[in-house]
Amino acid sequence: MKTILVTGGAGFIGSHTCISLLENNYRLVVIDSYANSSQLNLDVIRELLDNEYSDLSDRFFIFNGDIRDEKFLQDIFEKFKRMEKSIYAVIHFAGLKAVNESISKPLEYWSVNVGGALSLLKIMNQYNCFQIVFSSSATVYDNFFEGILDEKATLNPKNPYGRNKLTIENILNDLYTSQPDLWKIAILRYFNPIGSHPSGKIGELPKKDISNLFPLISQVASGKRDKLQIYGNDWPTIDGTGIRDFIHVMDLADAHLASLKYISNSRSDVYTFNIGTGKGTTVLELIRIFEKVNKCFIPIEFIKRRKGDVACSIANVDFALKELDWFPTRTIEDACRDGWKWQMNN
Numbered sequence: 001m002k003t004i005l006v007t008g009g010a011g012f013i014g015s016h017t018c019i020s021l022l023e024n025n026y027r028l029v030v031i032d033s034y035a036n037s038s039q040l041n042l043d044v045i046r047e048l049l050d051n052e053y054s055d056l057s058d059r060f061f062i063f064n065g066d067i068r069d070e071k072f073l074q075d076i077f078e079k080f081k082r083m084e085k086s087i088y089a090v091i092h093f094a095g096l097k098a099v100n101e102s103i104s105k106p107l108e109y110w111s112v113n114v115g116g117a118l119s120l121l122k123i124m125n126q127y128n129c130f131q132i133v134f135s136s137s138a139t140v141y142d143n144f145f146e147g148i149l150d151e152k153a154t155l156n157p158k159n160p161y162g163r164n165k166l167t168i169e170n171i172l173n174d175l176y177t178s179q180p181d182l183w184k185i186a187i188l189r190y191f192n193p194i195g196s197h198p199s200g201k202i203g204e205l206p207k208k209d210i211s212n213l214f215p216l217i218s219q220v221a222s223g224k225r226d227k228l229q230i231y232g233n234d235w236p237t238i239d240g241t242g243i244r245d246f247i248h249v250m251d252l253a254d255a256h257l258a259s260l261k262y263i264s265n266s267r268s269d270v271y272t273f274n275i276g277t278g279k280g281t282t283v284l285e286l287i288r289i290f291e292k293v294n295k296c297f298i299p300i301e302f303i304k305r306r307k308g309d310v311a312c313s314i315a316n317v318d319f320a321l322k323e324l325d326w327f328p329t330r331t332i333e334d335a336c337r338d339g340w341k342w343q344m345n346n
């Protein structure tokens with residue numbers, strides 16, 4: 001059984017990936033500082049899977065700490081080495097992710113995102129752990145060249161968060177170049193993850209202010225907010241609202257499993273994949289689907305465009321579909337239904 005270190009495993013995408021990994025017989029070591037989450041998702045995962053997997057307590061370990069703390073990381077790598085369950089690969093989710101906050105708190109973002117990645121990579125190197133799947137973002141692309149983006153599209157992030165992600169990608173590339181026979185690296189550039197686990201029992205429960213569209217739609221539907229403000233109805237799209245490539249978070253979780261298997265079976269290299277569906281949906285279309293599936297009403301108000309937004313951002317996923325044993329299977333309807341279940345439970 002392979003031991004996988006999951007940093008940021010209590011968060012939105014991390015917790016969903018933990019479920020998929022546990023269901024596929026991996027041993028998990030989760031570390032999280034709970035800067036933007038709590039242990040809740042992890043406790044619920046234990047509850048959900050405990051009946052099904054009698055060995056869960058021997059393969060699901062949780063540590064509360066900061067990825068910048070090298071001693072903390074070292075102790076964990078050492079502990080599992082001593083137990084003869086050495087960490088085989090890392091999935092690195094931990095980090096701060098709010099574009100606007102990255103503009104007001106650049107030092108914190110560079111410290112956590114880039115500083116955290118450096119500490120992690122240093123300790124991985126020290127413990128001969130050379131396989132990593134890294135959470136990057138579509139934000140690394142040059143958003144003047146909007147539209148359908150393949151992995152070779154121009155890179156030019158416009159905010160500290162995006163520059164953090166690109167810097168980490170560059171560090172990973174440099175690391176590979178320094179030891180080309182050792183490192184196996186998958187960089188996943190996610191587009192717009194939405195929804196939650198179909199049980200409705202785990203999902204996004206951030207401590208920080210929400211700015212992403214899908215959780216805001218859910219909050220309006222539940223009455224927590226009185227309306228959804230839509231940033232612009234004058235974009236050059238079918239209904240004037242922005243187009244995004246929304247992907248069900250469970251499909252994104254499965255992409256991590258596929259990437260882990262892929263690097264494990266491939267020669268050492270850096271593999272960069274867009275992870276989306278390859279299909280675009282407008283903001284208004286998403287709202288209408290949400291209303292239809294969940295039989296609710298979302299009051300909207302059009303306001304001016306948000307600074308930094310683009311009309312359209314869709315992933316070209318040909319490379320992922322060709323190389324990974326993976327393709328998205330859930331629909332936007334599924335995401336709206338599952339996300340709403342989660343919202344109702346909270």
Ligand code: NAD
Binds near residue numbers: 014066
């Ligand atoms: P999230 O905030 O829910 O999860 C991140 C987790 O990292 C949280 O549990 C948080 O507590 C933890 N964390 C933060 N700082 C830490 C630190 N110093 N040490 C240890 N843990 C720390 O976010 P998410 O949506 O699950 O995103 C996961 C990753 O995917 C992030 O790296 C994010 O940048 C990236 N990403 C997210 C999206 C998205 O739309 N959600 C899109 C592209 C990329």
Ligand code: WQD
Binds near residue numbers: 137213228241309
């Ligand atoms: C989607 C669409 C908005 C909120 C961001 C990050 C990206 C990645 C995913 C981390 C846009 C519109 C939104 C609202 C609205 N995260 N919208 N009213 O901007 O595509 O991407 O999250 O890596 O890096 O930049 O996602 O969900 O914020 O917006 O009209 O209240 O919804 O204008 O068209 P975005 P989003």
